Amino acid sequence: MTPGLRVRPLALAAACLLSVAISSEATALDRADCERDYSPQIGQSGKDVVWVPTPDELVQRMLRMARVTPQDLVYDLGAGDGKIAIAAGKLGASSIGIEYNPDMAKLASCLVEAEGVADKTKIIQGDIFKEDFSKATVVTMYLLPELNLCVRHRLLAMKPGTRVASHQFTMGEWEADETQDFEYRSAYLWIVPARVDGTWVLREDGGSTTTINLTQVFQKVSGAAISDAGRQPLVGATLRGEHLRFAFNDPKGVTRTFDGTVRGREMAGALKSGSTEITVRGAPQGALRPAVWAEMPAQCIRFYGK
Numbered sequence: 001m002t003p004g005l006r007v008r009p010l011a012l013a014a015a016c017l018l019s020v021a022i023s024s025e026a027t028a029l030d031r032a033d034c035e036r037d038y039s040p041q042i043g044q045s046g047k048d049v050v051w052v053p054t055p056d057e058l059v060q061r062m063l064r065m066a067r068v069t070p071q072d073l074v075y076d077l078g079a080g081d082g083k084i085a086i087a088a089g090k091l092g093a094s095s096i097g098i099e100y101n102p103d104m105a106k107l108a109s110c111l112v113e114a115e116g117v118a119d120k121t122k123i124i125q126g127d128i129f130k131e132d133f134s135k136a137t138v139v140t141m142y143l144l145p146e147l148n149l150c151v152r153h154r155l156l157a158m159k160p161g162t163r164v165a166s167h168q169f170t171m172g173e174w175e176a177d178e179t180q181d182f183e184y185r186s187a188y189l190w191i192v193p194a195r196v197d198g199t200w201v202l203r204e205d206g207g208s209t210t211t212i213n214l215t216q217v218f219q220k221v222s223g224a225a226i227s228d229a230g231r232q233p234l235v236g237a238t239l240r241g242e243h244l245r246f247a248f249n250d251p252k253g254v255t256r257t258f259d260g261t262v263r264g265r266e267m268a269g270a271l272k273s274g275s276t277e278i279t280v281r282g283a284p285q286g287a288l289r290p291a292v293w294a295e296m297p298a299q300c301i302r303f304y305g306k
Contacts (some may be wrong), residue, residue: 012026020233030114033110034111038107040080046100048303049104049147051104053080053083054084055185056087059083062166063088064139065163065165066163066164066215068138070093072088072094072136072137073093073095073135073136075133075136075140076097079097079104080097080148082108082109082112082123084140085123086115086117090117093138095122098188098280099126100126100128105124105125126222138164139163140164141166142169143166145169145172148166148170149171151265153295156293162241164191166187171188173218174190174218174293177189193218196214196216196262197291198286198287200213200214200282202271210250210271211226211285216238220238221237221244221246222234225248227250232248235248242261243260244269245257251281258280260280266283268280268282
């Protein structure tokens with residue numbers, strides 16, 4: 001073997017080590033590395049908002065309120081520097097942040113790498129009014145009240161049970177299911193409700209039926225049980241995602257409680273009276289009533305124009 005042949009493996013190894021060293025130097029190690037080319041300023045203007053980061057403690061509260069788990073797909077609307085999407089990734093969830101500002105989106109993507117969650121978290125440079133987030137199981141946001149109202153109809157069209165968490169601003173007439181305060185700031189949680197507004201017929205295993213008329217505005221429900229003896233108002237009616245619960249007095253004056261789920265045009269659960277529990281299934285008579293409360297406000301059309 002010639003001397004030249006002995007040197008080549010050593011030269012190749014040295015070249016590989018040099019390449020690894022150069023690659024390591026090019027990889028962002030912390031926030032300072034990511035902000036070398038672009039450092040956002042609190043209060044700077046964006047497309048529809050100014051940038052103000054959510055405090056770390058409030059981020060954690062929002063994610064706890066939404067009960068984020070590794071099984072979730074979290075979308076953060078107006079991701080900024082990616083803080084909420086990164087925090088969701090650290091909980092094991094798959095997360096996607098949508099950020100309009102290309103410089104901010106680039107910074108957020110760098111921070112995703114620096115925080116070691118690139119396998120879980122992705123930043124999209126895009127417009128929240130044009131990007132599709134309908135597959136999310138959790139949506140988070142820190143927008144302005146008008147923007148909340150203008151994405152509200154899209155949130156209400158998502159799968160019942162989807163959790164929505166907002167920093168500071170509400171959803172107008174759609175009351176939050178849960179609120180937490182922290183140092184003069186608020187976090188709100190909504191659960192997307194199933195559509196139940198209509199007349200339902202519940203059928204027991206033995207063949208008996210109960211007719212229930214439900215009226216709905218967002219997650220607020222009311223109504224009556226209808227029989228030949230007349231109408232009995234529902235008591236304690238609650239709707240949380242797909243979970244529906246209410247009570248009423250039957251024609252014999254016995255209080256019966258329904259506890260079950262609504263999935264599309266199927267209602268299923270149990271009617272309880274004392275220690276007796278009967279399995280029931282139901283379907284609506286005809287079409288459900290239109291959900292006017294879930295429509296887009298007229299003033300929002302400007303965000304969805306060409």
